[in-house]
Amino acid sequence: xxxxSLALVFSAMPSLAAEDVTVLALGDSLTAGYGxxxxxxxxxxxxxxxxxxxxxxxxxxxxxxxDTTAGGLARLGWSLTPEVDxxxxxxxxxxxxRGLDPGLSRSNLEAILKEARARELxxxxxxxxxxxxxxxxxxxxxxxxxxxxxxxxxxxxxxxxFAPLTARLDEPxxxxxxxxxxxxxxxxxxxxxxxxxxxxxxQALVERARN
Numbered sequence: 001x002x003x004x005s006l007a008l009v010f011s012a013m014p015s016l017a018a019e020d021v022t023v024l025a026l027g028d029s030l031t032a033g034y035g036x037x038x039x040x041x042x043x044x045x046x047x048x049x050x051x052x053x054x055x056x057x058x059x060x061x062x063x064x065x066x067d068t069t070a071g072g073l074a075r076l077g078w079s080l081t082p083e084v085d086x087x088x089x090x091x092x093x094x095x096x097x098r099g100l101d102p103g104l105s106r107s108n109l110e111a112i113l114k115e116a117r118a119r120e121l122x123x124x125x126x127x128x129x130x131x132x133x134x135x136x137x138x139x140x141x142x143x144x145x146x147x148x149x150x151x152x153x154x155x156x157x158x159x160x161x162f163a164p165l166t167a168r169l170d171e172p173x174x175x176x177x178x179x180x181x182x183x184x185x186x187x188x189x190x191x192x193x194x195x196x197x198x199x200x201x202x203q204a205l206v207e208r209a210r211n
Contacts, residue, residue, distance in 0.1 A: 020056045021209045022083045023202070026072050026112070027090035027126075030161060031063025033191075035180045040188040042195065049199045055206055060084070068094045069108035076112055080119065086209040087116055088202065090126040090161060092145065099134065102141040109145060113153040122208035123155040124201055128162070156205055164197040165190055 025031050025043050033041015043061040050057045062079045064071065072091045080087070089112055095105040109125075116123045127146030130139040150157035160166070165178045165186065175183070178190035186194060 020058060021085045021206045022058045022060060023086045023088060023206065023209070024060045024062050024079060024084045025088045025090065026076065026079060027063040027088070028067040028072075028094055029063065029065035029185060030093060031088075031090045032061065032065050033063065034065045034185050035182070036185075036188055036191070040191065042191050045191050045195045046199065046202060049195050050202060050206070053199065053203060055203060057202075057206055059088075063090075066094060067091065068098070068100065069105045069112075073108045073111050076115055080115070080121070084121065086122045086124075086205050088124045088126060088205070089113070089116075089155075092128055092142075093161075096128065096130050096134070096142060099138075102138065102145060105142070106145045106149065109149055110153075113149055113155060116155075117153055122205055123153070124158060124198075124205045125150045125155045126158045126161050126198070129160050156201055156208075158198050158201050161194065161198075162186075164193045168193065 025046075031042055033043065038044075041061070041063075043059050043063065047057065047059040050059070062075075064075075069091045072089070089109065091109065091112075092105055095102075113123060113125070125146055127143075130142040132139060134142070146159065147157060149155065165174075168174050168178065171177070178187055178193060179185070180187050
């Protein structure tokens with residue numbers, strides 16, 4: 001009888017696996033964890049943050065170092081497996097570094113968001129800001145891509161991936177602490193700061209996927 005009672009209790013409990021949400025993190029080296037030991041990149045730190053905050057979530061690392069928005073679009077079809085419930089899109093940095101036409105970057109990101117909408121997948125779009133040395137016109141056009149598309153496609157928006165680190169530049173040795181020697185990619189500690197900032201937005205994305 002005791003075993004039967006336990007079986008009835010457990011059968012009435014919701015399955016944890018059934019509550020799992022799979023989030024595809026589509027991006028470049030910032031997503032892939034370039035230069036960091038395994039387990040210390042953006043995706044594993046984000047997944048641990050979510051689980052520490054009570055979320056049963058699997059974050060799939062679809063980051064490819066050096067990828068552009070065109071590359072992300074090209075591999076989108078096979079990256080969006082049936083298990084995917086939501087998507088983080090963190091692309092555009094390599095377009096900017098190569099000085100590619102912001103209009104092309106916008107078009108590629110829009111195609112990604114259109115596909116997500118067609119599949120009824122909620123999206124968190126992660127933006128970047130171009131430095132001033134590209135000229136005011138380039139900076140204006142590039143910076144506008146992310147908020148414009150987020151509004152048009154009802155995506156959640158993280159306006160600037162690096163904003164949490166930029167806010168700490170007045171701390172002693174901030175660049176050495178939060179950035180790798182290349183000055184482009186965040187260190188393990190830098191990723192942790194970024195994850196603390198973006199984590200609540202991903203939580204909201206997960207809730208959208210559940211609903």
